[in-house]
Amino acid sequence: MNAIDNKWIGQRTIRPDGVDKVTGRAGYAADNTMPGMIWGHVLRSPHAHAVIRGINTAKAEALPGVKAVVTAQDIVNFPLDKSVMLGIQDMRWMCRNVMAREKALFHGQPVAAVAAISEEIAAAACALIEVDYEVLPHVIEIEDAIKPDAPILHDFLKFEGKSSNIAGTMVNKVGDIEAGFAQADLVIERSYDTRPVHQGYIEPHACTVSCTADGKVTIWSSSQGQFMVRAMTSLLTGIPQSNIRAIPAEIGGGFGAKTIIYLEPVAVMLSKKSGRPVKMVMSRDEVFRATGPAPGMKATVKIGMKKDGTIVAGHGVFYLQAGGLPGSPLRGPVGCSFAPYNIANVLSEGFDVVSNRPKVAAYRAPGAPLGAFAVETVIDELCEKLGLDPLEVRIKNHARPGDKAVYGATFGSITFVETTEAMLNHPHYKAPLDKAPAPHIRRGRGVASGFWYNAGGESSAQVNITEDGNVTVTTGHPDVGGSRASTANVTAELLGIDHSRISVLIGDTASIGFSNLTGGSRVTFASAMVVTQSTEKVIGQLKERAARIWKIDPEAVDWDNGEARPAGANAGKFPPLTLKELAAKANEMGGPIGAGIQLNTVGADPGFATHIVDVEVDTQLGIVRVIRYTACQDAGRSLHPSYVEGQIQGGVVQGIGWALSEEFLYDKTGKMDNASFLDYRMPVCSDLPMIEAVALEIPNPKHPQGVRGVGEAGILPGLAAIANAVHDAVGKRFSSLPLSPPKVLAVLDA
Amino acid sequence: MTDIRYLAPQTLDEAVGAFAAAQGAARILAGGTDLLVQMRNGVARPGTIIDIKKIAELTSIEETADGGFRIGAAVSGAVLAEHPRFGTVWPGVLEAINLIGSTQVQGRASPGGNLCHGSPAADSVPAMVAAGAVLTIQGPNGRRTLPVEQFPVGPGRNSLAPGEILVSFSLPARPKGSGDAYLRMIPRTEMDIAVVGVGVSLTLENGVCTAARVGLGAVAPTVKLVADAATALVGTKLDDAALEAAAAACRAACKPIDDKRGTIEYRIKVSGVLLKRTVAIAAERAGRA
Structure with missing residues (x-):
């Protein structure tokens, strides 16, 4: 085969x-219509943090054309003291994410929803719903949320015996880091911060739901899993799975964020109450304010290296933003950051921090690009100071089949070293680079690697x-x-x-x-x-x-x-x-x-990626442009090479956006200030060079065709590779993403 | 759903009459690339929309007897780009207008709309200011003209009196040895809003700058004509000292804000950088050896 x-x-x-x-x-969810169909619209919290003392829907219900109104009372309540899991999702948080209960925890959180005979009437009815809010002080950033006097989002969350916004921790440990650092010839410790980024799928969330008089529910929706839609909707509405048929629409992108649901249970209850099929389609504004994103991070990473390049110890402390409800992807940075390397002494710690932002959702190798950014930039600096080639050092330390990873698994037939050697031998790595083509232009080259579990x-x-x-x-x-x-x-x-x-x-x-x-x-x-x-x-x-x-x-x-x-x-x-x-x-x-x-x-071996990037920095404007990019992964066997390349290129481009231009901005009231594609700056085609995807084909022995998953690892190295390339270009280290022009210029002129 | 009255008059008089009669409840529709977005967002809820694209004077490009140009306020960027001569005479104005929105938006978006929308970051305006464009405006009390730099009075606000409609831009004839250019700073390469925009128009005689105008955008509540920058350039050979003096004048003219698109400090610095780069392009177009 x-x-x-x-x-x-x-x-x-x-x-x-x-x-x-x-x-x-192509039949996308928003294209679906049905006879007798009506429209659902969501009323969203205008406050970043507020107690909901009461909701009066009488005026909305009285508006001609309104067929149903739902609030949290219509969604199954999962009490805060008992976890109910569906996969990695806790229904305590999901039920509150689809409809706020005791509190509004972020600007844009659903508070009520209306179904009416037109979108306009449904929106007008939402404006008639009276919500009695007790507005509370809010907190957005990690450093503020973990201060002793921070506004507390959830009284039941305790950390070290006290109410806290730290909702959870995770630790991976191997060896003794103090003993490890003692063996090092050079130890570097750096702190990092990054901003939340949105998955940025073109297609907003949408569904049409028909709930019939005999209690049978049909859902047409855009998701990354119709069975997830069925199971989660069942849990949140109390309707048995056998009575729910979830029909997957063609999907216009998800990147992880459509592994959970937002609209479906609300539409089910609106349809059940009204007896009519109900359609709901989010606006881009709603997508930005209330879905996704991937978390921002604060981290400190310390790595010790010997003069010969042997990494002897690594310590990572990663704080991730969960949003208003717990559940940031700690296993990303905690488990993945050091995993490409065989390091005898590692301590990797993660903290899940709630603040008044939308609840995070999965995004391509959730959390792992953040950890890779921190670890791979420290490794780059160690290599620079010890005069070592950064790819040679990665090869020297590479994890091998049979090694035990810091997260506990024993590696199978992994191919990290082959991936990195392919980049070491690639013409790009040896190509001359004119580092100063004009007085105000500097060019540089950077590399980085990354690891993702695969499943x-x-x-x-x-x-x-x-x-x-x-x-x-x-x-x-x-x-x-x-x-x-x-x-x-x-x-x-x-x-x-x-x-x-x-x-x-x-x-x-x-x-x-x-x-x-x-x-x-x-x-x-x-x-x-x-x-x-x-x-x-x-x-x-x-x-x-x-x-x-x-x-x-x-x-x-x-x-x-x-x-x-x-x-x-x-x-x-x-x-x-x-x-x-x-x-x-x-x-x-x-x-x-x-x-x-x-x-x-079973038998899905992990994914590894190694990237080379050339950047050009306009030192007068602080603009960083990517001018050449080569990305390598082992696909095992490319069943359809265009899609393998597409996955790698897509991951790279999302990494470039994360590194250079994407970020959530908030105003003083805790409201997102850039909820549109105009001001939430994802890269556009003209920002990018052609991304060269190098797909190795070293068959996975546990798969009939030899396939290894390639969807996620491509996003891992970009953040660090770009930061390392910018350092190579201008001689300054950057520890805060995105590398937006004002930020870059401020460092260059400092 | 609220009813909206849509009018598409054939003459300017009809348009002015309907606009004045609506007493503020009407909005003028040229390309609609700002208005329709505002309506969709709920920011604008006009009772009447007056489409001016059926009026010949608003959609025509004319070369005047003295060698200048008159551009209808509703001429789209794409149509202007197809004009056989305009882009060779006023390349800076054209490149600024052609930066508004995407390729698709260019088929609709007009310099008149860009100016009337009142954004301090409007791309076409600094170039028009540098070009010395004069506006023709018609209202219930007849016609008047106004230098373009006097048109904006604040973000989203302009000096049109009630019932007045922007009709056209008049650009003067070009002496030999003239060139113009527009540069903006955006974090991306397209599909973005200027963080700073600089328009420069100048004339060279034997390498000496004999006339100059500088328009500066996105660094103050309105687009600015920076006379001090022009003064710093005129009479020089555009040497480094003159450029630095003009850049300093631009920096001094900045009254920016910190917002999601840029910081005060950044905008001030960049205005000087862009001034120098824009002058270099304009001078090259003017034929500097």
Whole structure:
């Protein structure tokens, strides 16, 4: 299966969703309409922090055209003292995130919702809802939230015996760091801060929900997991999962933030109360104020190195912003930051800090880019001061198969060293760089690496042969990274038929077995695995049918190039039977042909990335531009190379935005000041060079095609690589992101 | 939903009549790239919209007998870019207008709208100020003219009297050896709002600057004509000392604020940097060897 001369695997086949997307026909959640459908609108908190003393909805309900009003009273309450988990999400926080209960914890948090016969009436009705707020002092930044006299968001949260905004901690430890630092020839300790960033998907959250009189609920929505939508909606509405059918719409980006829900339970309750289908679509403003983001960080990292480049000890302390409700991704920086390296002594500590911001959501390798930023810049400085090549040092210290990671796992067939060696030997690393092409322009080069866990998990697939001898493949997770195109390639390869004869679909929760959400760089890995096993079962059925027709033993039948053939001369002499011929005889020879597989997939090795970047700094304006970028990851096997490259490039670009221009800005009242794509500055195409993606193909021995997940690791090194390149250009170290022009110029002129 | 009356008069008189009659409840629609966004955000809720794009004088570009240009206030950036001569005579004004919004927005957005919207960061305005554009304005009391730099009076506010409509920009004829340029600082490379914008127009005779005008944007409540910067340039060969003096004049003219787009300190510094760079481009266009 891993031969490079595969006919379909590794081909840049036309994507199954391509025509619909470029012609505007792809069915996104906001495109859905139904007879009798009405519109839902959310009333959001105008305060960053306030007790909700009461809500009077009478005037809104009396407005002509209003069909239903819901508040937290309509959403299942999960008491604060008892955790109820769904995956990594705690329903105590989710129920309050979809509808504020005791308190409004951030500006923009939902407080009530209205469904009415038009969007305008629903919005007008929201304005008639009277909420009795007791406004409280608010706190936005980590350093303020952890001060002794900070406003406390949740009285029940205790840290070291006292009420605190520190909602949780996490520690990974190996060896003895003090003993380790004592062996070092050079120890560097630096502090860092970064701002929250938004996932920035083009498609705002949207859903249409129909709740019928007999209590059956159908949800059309944009998510990274229809089964997650079903389970979370069930928990938050009390409706059993068997009565909820979640239909995944085409998704316009998620990057992790659509692994939780915002609108669906609210729309369900509005639909239940009104008896009408309800549609809800967020505005961009709502997306910025109340969904995502990824956390900001305050961190201190200390690393000790010997003169020969051996890293002897590392200590990281990472404070992450959770938003108004607990749950920042501590396992990102705590577990990943030191994981590329075999270091004898590591202490990695994380603190989950609540403040009056939107609750964070997953974003591409959640939390890990932050830790990589801190650790990889300290390593760069150690290399600079010890006169060592930064890639050689990474190679010298690389974690090997069989090493025990600081987070506890023992590494399998990891390929960090191959990834880094590929960059050391890449022409980019050796290319001359004119460091001062003009009096006010300085150029520099930086490198960095990163680690992400990757995941396997539950997936299901059904492969059916149509009566006319073609193929449908159904899987159970939304396609954000080319899983349909990749699984079509796998199926075509295994069946030995033309790619155009295969249709790949995403099933809804009633039509395909449970499949975990699209996240953790898992879906291509897991889909290919279940599709392979399903297709192999189908091939077994096809051989059996041929054997029955030929009246020979099924063992004596081969499946080759889309046809059943006698395995050898002893098996008998029969003309081959094609898939079409076997399909035509399916019913008389035993019934429909098709097979499904449901698995908890295992064997997903972690992802590593190493990047090289050249930047250009305008020293008079403080502007940093990326002029060349090369990013390497091991894909194991690129089922569809364009998508592998796309994942790597996408991760790189998001890292560039994080490093240079993206940040949430708040005014003094705790209100986000830049809730639009104009002032929340994601990179645009003209800001970027072509990103060269180098995808190695060292097969993962635990996967039928050798696949390793590639979706997330590409975002890890960019923050540090860019900061290191800026240092190389201007000779100053930057510890605060983003490297916005005013910030850069202030440091240059200091 | 509130009803909105939409009018698309064929003549300026009709437009002025309807605009005055609405007594402040109407808004003028040129490209709509600001107005429609404001309406969508709920910032503007006009009872009447008066579309001026059916009025010939508002959508035409004319080369005047004296060698200048008259540009209708509602001419879009894309149409202006297609004019065979305008961009060669006033490249700085054109490049400033063509920086408004995206390629798609350029098909609609107009210099008149950009000016009337009243943003201190409007890209076309510093270039128009540098060019010495004179506005033609028509209202219930007839026509008047006004130098462009006198038009804005504060963020979002201008000196139009009730019922008055901006009709056109008149740009003077260019003496030989003239050039103009506009530069802005934005963190990205496009799709952004100027943190500082500088327009420069100048004339060179034998390498000596004989005339100059400098417009400065995004550093004060309104776009500024910086006369001191022009004075520092005139009579010099645009040597380093003259440039530094002009840059200092720009810095001194700044009355910026700290906001989400830039800090006071940053804007002041950058105004001087951009002045020097913009002068260099304008001088090159003026034919400096």
